[in-house]
Amino acid sequence: xxxxxxxxxxxxxxxxxxxxxxxxxxxxxxxxxxxxxxxxxxxxxxxxxxxxxxxxxxxxxxxxxxxxxxxxxxxxxxxxxxxxxxxxxxxxxxxxxxxxxxxxxxxxxxxxxxxxxxxxxxxxxxxxxxxxxxxxxxxxxxxxxxxxxxxxxxxxxxxxxxxxxxxxxxxxxxxxxxxxxxxxxxxxxxxxxxxxxxxxxxxxxxxxxxxxxxxxxxxxxxxxxxxxxxxxxxxxxxxxxxxxxxxxxxxxxxxxxxxxxxxxxxxxxxxxxxxxxxxxxx
Amino acid sequence: xxxxxxxxxxxxxxxxxxxxxxxxxxxxxxxxxxxxxxxxxxxxxxxxxxxxxxxxxxxxxxxxxxxxxxxxxxxxxxxxxxxxxxxxxxxxxxxxxxxxxxxxxxxxxxxxxxxxxxxxxxxxxxxxxxxxxxxxxxxxxxxxxxxxxxxxxxxxxxxxxxxxxxxxxxxxxxxxxxxxxxxxxxxxxxxxxxxxxxx
Numbered sequence: 001x002x003x004x005x006x007x008x009x010x011x012x013x014x015x016x017x018x019x020x021x022x023x024x025x026x027x028x029x030x031x032x033x034x035x036x037x038x039x040x041x042x043x044x045x046x047x048x049x050x051x052x053x054x055x056x057x058x059x060x061x062x063x064x065x066x067x068x069x070x071x072x073x074x075x076x077x078x079x080x081x082x083x084x085x086x087x088x089x090x091x092x093x094x095x096x097x098x099x100x101x102x103x104x105x106x107x108x109x110x111x112x113x114x115x116x117x118x119x120x121x122x123x124x125x126x127x128x129x130x131x132x133x134x135x136x137x138x139x140x141x142x143x144x145x146x147x148x149x150x151x152x153x154x155x156x157x158x159x160x161x162x163x164x165x166x167x168x169x170x171x172x173x174x175x176x177x178x179x180x181x182x183x184x185x186x187x188x189x190x191x192x193x194x195x196x197x198x199x200x201x202x203x204x205x206x207x208x209x210x211x212x213x214x215x216x217x218x219x220x221x222x223x224x225x226x227x228x229x230x231x232x233x234x235x236x237x238x239x240x241x242x243x244x245x246x247x248x249x250x251x252x253x254x255x256x257x258x259x260x261x262x263x264x265x266x267x268x269x270x271x272x273x274x275x276x277x278x279x280x281x282x
Numbered sequence: 283x284x285x286x287x288x289x290x291x292x293x294x295x296x297x298x299x300x301x302x303x304x305x306x307x308x309x310x311x312x313x314x315x316x317x318x319x320x321x322x323x324x325x326x327x328x329x330x331x332x333x334x335x336x337x338x339x340x341x342x343x344x345x346x347x348x349x350x351x352x353x354x355x356x357x358x359x360x361x362x363x364x365x366x367x368x369x370x371x372x373x374x375x376x377x378x379x380x381x382x383x384x385x386x387x388x389x390x391x392x393x394x395x396x397x398x399x400x401x402x403x404x405x406x407x408x409x410x411x412x413x414x415x416x417x418x419x420x421x422x423x424x425x426x427x428x429x430x431x432x433x434x435x436x437x438x439x440x441x442x443x444x445x446x447x448x449x450x451x452x453x454x455x456x457x458x459x460x461x462x463x464x465x466x467x468x469x470x471x472x473x474x475x476x477x478x479x480x481x
Binding site for chain 1: 310312325352353354355356357358359361363364365366367369370371372392393394412414415416417418419420421422423437438450452454462463465466467469470471472473474475
């Protein structure tokens with residue numbers, strides 16, 4: 001059994017860790033980017049981002065002032081029983097974490113009816129999936145507005161194929177990258193349905209940077225996407241250079257025979273995600 | 283501050299900047315800004331544009347001053363803001379020409395802007411600075427004071443006067459209307475992959 005409170009505790013820990021600590025894989029990728037960036041201005045920007053990560057970790061302050069909307073992806077063990085009001089536990093944890101860690105609250109009460117701030121960064125946006133085994137994997141992402149605004153979904157025609165996917169991803173990044181805080185992490189979802197493809201793209205940002213896609217064809221597609229995006233020349237901070245993205249991650253899924261849904265979710269230079277495993281209690 | 287590579291030394295700019303001082307800056311210059319700036323985001327811009335339309339002039343002594351598109355986090359680590367960095371400037375583009383006309387001389391944000399803003403910079407001799415998105419903990423170490431000025435009900439979108447000390451930025455659009463983003467895109471498009479090891 002996993003109680004809602006245990007999931008709340010995991011969210012609390014994950015929010016604060018993600019807000020103030022750059023992911024180790026992103027830090028390593030940033031160091032590598034500094035080695036290969038050819039633009040002097042781009043290297044200055046990368047140097048500032050590395051210094052920023054050090055200050056945030058040392059002083060326990062947010063990596064970015066936009067501490068985001070909170071996305072929680074629960075991967076529940078198929079043999080697990082989850083008890084209690086999980087959404088309430090998650091929102092309670094988010095409110096506490098934002099107050100305790102002095103994070104900025106950035107959620108409007110309603111997109112059209114009331115743009116007033118909810119004051120505690122709730123509600124969190126929650127998705128639930130299933131995985132084998134027991135326990136619950138709690139994934140948390142703090143999504144900045146600039147990079148989420150740089151994202152897009154398009155329903156391609158199947159005939160447009162992989163080339164269509166590459167064109168759409170590259171155009172999306174080209175159009176918005178200077179505002180998305182590059183070097184970015186490009187999350188790409190392909191397949192499923194109009195609503196689910198965006199979740200695939202967001203979930204792709206959770207994968208470790210530098211890890212190879214287990215499917216060889218998609219590993220090749222990721223390399224091609226990264227090359228196309230870096231050839232845009234947007235560069236660190238959008239001020240020109242050879243490193244526009246640290247990586248491109250692709251997740252695919254089944255889809256309708258008439259459809260080729262594609263989504264791009266852009267992760268910023270301060271990509272903020274954290275994972276906590278909650279164990280089953282007898 | 284960590285400088286990855288020795289480049290030309292950044293130019294020290296005192297705020298509020300005179301039009302003469304701004305006229306000497308060129309798109310692409312690295313600068314260190316010292317002096318007061320005023321935070322203003324989406325909701326703040328709506329209010330300022332309305333005030334200018336009704337009163338015919340900028341409120342709160344903003345003529346000659348600099349707007350910083352930012353919503354800081356609360357005070358932390360002994361600093362007036364735990365983290366403070368730029369938000370996307372493009373969202374403010376529709377309001378910017380009228381505010382430049384009314385006397386704002388410089389803006390600070392991130393990202394490329396509309397052709398209307400570029401032309402307004404050239405027409406009014408204003409400068410658009412950019413600073414690095416995602417470097418807000420570093421930038422907060424260059425903010426020495428924060429004092430609320432107006433619209434406290436807007437929370438993180440309130441108009442707040444920040445005192446900057448050698449705050450690192452770049453000139454993105456200069457007072458002649460030259461645009462760093464256009465120049466950088468032309469210079470670097472296709473450059474990755476041509477020197478080997480870029481992937």
